[in-house]
Amino acid sequence: MLKIGLVGVAATLMPLIGAGKAFADYAPQAGDIVGVGGDTPQYALEFGADGDYAGDAGFNQAGAYNRLVTFNATADANGRSAYQQGSSEASPIPLNPTDVLRAGTYPVQRVQSSGAGISALLADTHSPETINFIFSASPPTAVNQSTAASNGWGYLHVVEIGTDSVQIAVDGTSTNAPTGLSAADLLNIYTGAYTTWSQVPGYSGSGGSATIVPLIPPSGSSIYKTFIADLTTANGGTAPHLASDVQTVEQNDPTAITTLNSTQAPNALVPFSAARLALWNDGYFHNPATVFPGSSSALTPGVVLLSGTPGDGTVYASPITDYVIFRQSDAASTSPMEPGGTLNWVQTLFSNPGGSNPFFDKPLGKSLVAASGVTPDYVDLGNFT
DSSP states (O other), rough: OOBBBSSSOTTOOOOOOOOOTTTEEEEEETEEEEEEETTTHHHHHHHHHHHHHHHHOGGGGGGSSSOOEEEEESSSSSSOOOOTTTOOSSOOOOOOOOOOSSSTTEEOOOOHHHEEEEEEEEHOOOOOOOEEEEEEEEOOOOOHHHHHTTTSSSOOEEEEEEEEHHHHHHHTOOOSOOOOOOOHHHHHHHTTSHHHHHHGGOOOOSTTSBBEEEEEEOTTHHHHHHHHHHHHHHTTTTOOOOOOOOEOOOOOHHHHHHOOTTTTTEEEEEEEEEHHHHHHHHTTTTTSSTTTOOOOOBBBOEEEOSSSSTTTTTOOEEEEEEEEEEEHHHTOOSSSSSTTTOOOHHHHHOOOOHHHHHOSEEEEEHHHHHHHTTTEEEEEEEEEE
């Protein structure tokens, strides 16, 4: 089932709409640079554009005439998805929230994953373009690059801005899980070979007879794709068949565990972005039920990541990379981003080989990426898959 975390559903309410960044108040203008993309890297780009919660200024605060505008994958600023009236944990009905990506245009379905971001960019053959770049936890495929070439763009240019990792989150106060689980352990748990903790090699806890509750994010998410790829490797190259008790939950949402009942929560586990949990632990997220000016107390995640040594190998922690992807034809543009300037928007923000460092390769840009929990690591990869 899909766990409906911090977004509640009540029969007496109007259909839910996530309160995302308030672009109803500002629709990007013709010279603005617009990015869409996936959940996992969204805060790195948001902070880069508009600054972080500690008061550090982003690109736009420097007084740029043309703005850097990013649209988060999730339907509100707390990283939550939205569902229609009548949804339940057992039968969720996605809202399919929308964005107005350019002033004077109608709303279109919000891009909600890295893969959807690449598809949207490739589908945007308008002139002038609507979407300038995407942020993604997955690189383009060879097929994507072929499509870009057919579109007359040369290729999709890829820039790495930072790194993250997929780890295993469990309840922070009462878990029965061991201190660490290996990829082999997780393969057995998620395929149903291990259903109780006592079956995990080396288990010495007191909850050995308890039934494990394996959770997994939606199949379109980068966390899911990374995790399944790792289970496939652990399974000798064969994709695993997930057990029937594996429950689908929101990506990177601690309430997938913390709102379970007292029997399930201590035995639940889920793949989770280490960067997102770091953002939780830094106090970025506050209670959305408190009206303006909001709660002075930050929400606590209530989950922790397993980091101990498992009984049969290395603790599971799988690296993922956050990318920015744009058309190579834009990198070659002779149109400056700013009036009176000499650098185009790609050179200004993301890639300027042989010239001054672009914003995301400068100390300020890197510090804003770090504020999102992501480890800054700028690499201009160019034509990359």
